[in-house]
Amino acid sequence: xxxxxxxxxxxxxxxxxxxxxxxxxxxxxxxxxxxxxxxxxxxxxxxxxxxxxxxxxxxxxxxxxxxxxxxxxxxxxxxxxxxxxxxxxxxxxxxxxxxxxxxxxxxxxxxxxxxxxxxxxxxxxxxxxxxxxxxxxxxxxxxxxxxxxxxxxxxxxxxxxxxxxxxxxxxxxxxxxxxxxxxxxxxxxxxxxxxxxxxxxxxxxxxxxxxxxxxxxxxxxxxxxxxxxxxxxxxxxxxxxxxxxxxxxxxxxxxxxxxxxxxxxxxxxxxxxxxxxxxxxxxxxxxxxxxxxxxxxxxxxxxxxxxxxxxxxxxxxxxxxxxxxxxxxxxxxxxxxxxxxx
Amino acid sequence: xxxxxxxxxxxxxxxxxxxxxxxxxxxxxxxxxxxxxxxxxxxxxxxxxxxxxxxxxxxxxxxxxxxxxxxxxxxxxxxxxxxxxxxxxxxxxxxxxxxxxxxxxxxxxxxxxxxxxxxxxxxxxxxxxxxxxxxxxxxxxxxxxxxxxxxxxxxxxxxxxxxxxxxxxxxxxxxxxxxxxxxxxxxxxxxxxxxxxxxxxxxxxxxxxxxxxxxxxxxxxxxxxxxxxxxxxxxxxxxxxxxxxxx
Numbered sequence: 001x002x003x004x005x006x007x008x009x010x011x012x013x014x015x016x017x018x019x020x021x022x023x024x025x026x027x028x029x030x031x032x033x034x035x036x037x038x039x040x041x042x043x044x045x046x047x048x049x050x051x052x053x054x055x056x057x058x059x060x061x062x063x064x065x066x067x068x069x070x071x072x073x074x075x076x077x078x079x080x081x082x083x084x085x086x087x088x089x090x091x092x093x094x095x096x097x098x099x100x101x102x103x104x105x106x107x108x109x110x111x112x113x114x115x116x117x118x119x120x121x122x123x124x125x126x127x128x129x130x131x132x133x134x135x136x137x138x139x140x141x142x143x144x145x146x147x148x149x150x151x152x153x154x155x156x157x158x159x160x161x162x163x164x165x166x167x168x169x170x171x172x173x174x175x176x177x178x179x180x181x182x183x184x185x186x187x188x189x190x191x192x193x194x195x196x197x198x199x200x201x202x203x204x205x206x207x208x209x210x211x212x213x214x215x216x217x218x219x220x221x222x223x224x225x226x227x228x229x230x231x232x233x234x235x236x237x238x239x240x241x242x243x244x245x246x247x248x249x250x251x252x253x254x255x256x257x258x259x260x261x262x263x264x265x266x267x268x269x270x271x272x273x274x275x276x277x278x279x280x281x282x283x284x285x286x287x288x289x290x291x292x293x294x295x296x297x298x299x300x301x302x303x304x305x306x307x308x309x310x311x312x313x314x315x316x317x318x319x320x321x322x323x324x325x326x327x328x329x330x331x332x333x334x335x336x337x338x339x340x341x342x
Numbered sequence: 343x344x345x346x347x348x349x350x351x352x353x354x355x356x357x358x359x360x361x362x363x364x365x366x367x368x369x370x371x372x373x374x375x376x377x378x379x380x381x382x383x384x385x386x387x388x389x390x391x392x393x394x395x396x397x398x399x400x401x402x403x404x405x406x407x408x409x410x411x412x413x414x415x416x417x418x419x420x421x422x423x424x425x426x427x428x429x430x431x432x433x434x435x436x437x438x439x440x441x442x443x444x445x446x447x448x449x450x451x452x453x454x455x456x457x458x459x460x461x462x463x464x465x466x467x468x469x470x471x472x473x474x475x476x477x478x479x480x481x482x483x484x485x486x487x488x489x490x491x492x493x494x495x496x497x498x499x500x501x502x503x504x505x506x507x508x509x510x511x512x513x514x515x516x517x518x519x520x521x522x523x524x525x526x527x528x529x530x531x532x533x534x535x536x537x538x539x540x541x542x543x544x545x546x547x548x549x550x551x552x553x554x555x556x557x558x559x560x561x562x563x564x565x566x567x568x569x570x571x572x573x574x575x576x577x578x579x580x581x582x583x584x585x586x587x588x589x
Binding site for chain 2 (some may be wrong): 030031032033035053054063228229230231232233234235238239249252253254268269270284317319320321
């Protein structure tokens, strides 16, 4: 049966979760930012924003983490693997776009090898999403096949129906078990159809035009033209919920060290630099093309998913004001004008 | 290199980067079990002309320094440039904007003729440099990274991306949004964005990245009501030796 969650019950929701041993994460004010972060109590939760500045990915795939430690002695190597990295947690108040990024990323983290860090955290963390009741000009989820109240990736979806009331929908068994374990926090629904407050996100481009154009236009002036502004800071890749490139380095001395996995980004020159000094992507235009191609062509071919959820964070954060949905609008427009190549 | 002999040298500088080395404390103790420090005037009285690794702080600002740095190069197997003065010329290059005669008169007054001076320059413009530890002052972790790399005969990981990357990692709000001139978009990272983190615009003490997007940086400045002139004057604090890149 459909349930309700009242804002006044957020407090008991959070304390009940903590009582059950969950770490609680929610959007929280941090100076001028709204960050998904660990909270101690419901009074820290902030819900007035369109979207958090950080994406959900860092709770599954942190900026930096140790994958093993080693120690060498004469002919012997001792290896120690980290433990306890998957902490039981509930992420409350994430957005549907962020939640959807998780099943999209499951595909790559379970592909040629299963990334235990990702997989175990996916099992340990339950996602309680709140549908978007507002959006801004950077949002374009509807253009990539999502919606401000999309359910994929969430375990529970809350939709606002008044300033202090949310409709509760369980999406997965995990979500259902979570709700069942929280007696007294949720209320039964009164009769009648609630008036759901869901944002209207404008559709900016025809996504079905994008891939066929990319198939044909690996070489095109638009790549250079659009990326002239890029300063190569990689901010877009860090805030992106679906960018997942990383670098593995040994932080070591002669005899011992940690093998560490760090976020990396395709917008950096060093990302593809060979030991020989040759760089197959030596210009920013080539790096920008890679970002678009990976998201809208290669990933689609390999995993049958677009590697973009339309959250718009990359465009909000870009210091040089590069906007990915503008790029895709250009592509969709180019695609409608055949023969207009270079 | 088995247990190399290491010597520190001071050229025109405040020796602050060598003081930073002394603050690395516990790691320094581990480091001295792997190397012999044979000259280090900030830390000891002994001196030696027999060394494998020369760590050089300071820029070249006098003719006599040219001869001295060449001798160091001839003796050492490895030369490390330590700090902004040595790596990019640094703050000493401020004087390059003036006539040398004028600078001499301002600084030495009546004694001006006693002291020669030439436009300041990084040591790289006189000798071949093997490793660079950037910054004013240097970053401790980077000092350890480079010395470890030398000992392990590996290439050190020195960033060739802008300071913006580290600002993003720290989740800082962009200073341009606050109307502050920042050289971060074109400056080599590695400082952990310390100045922007404390809301001071980057002044570029670590020098430019290898292929900075100067035109985009100019646009960014003007979009936020700032001028290239302001940016250049900020950059000149450390980057006087590479002014032509802005023209």
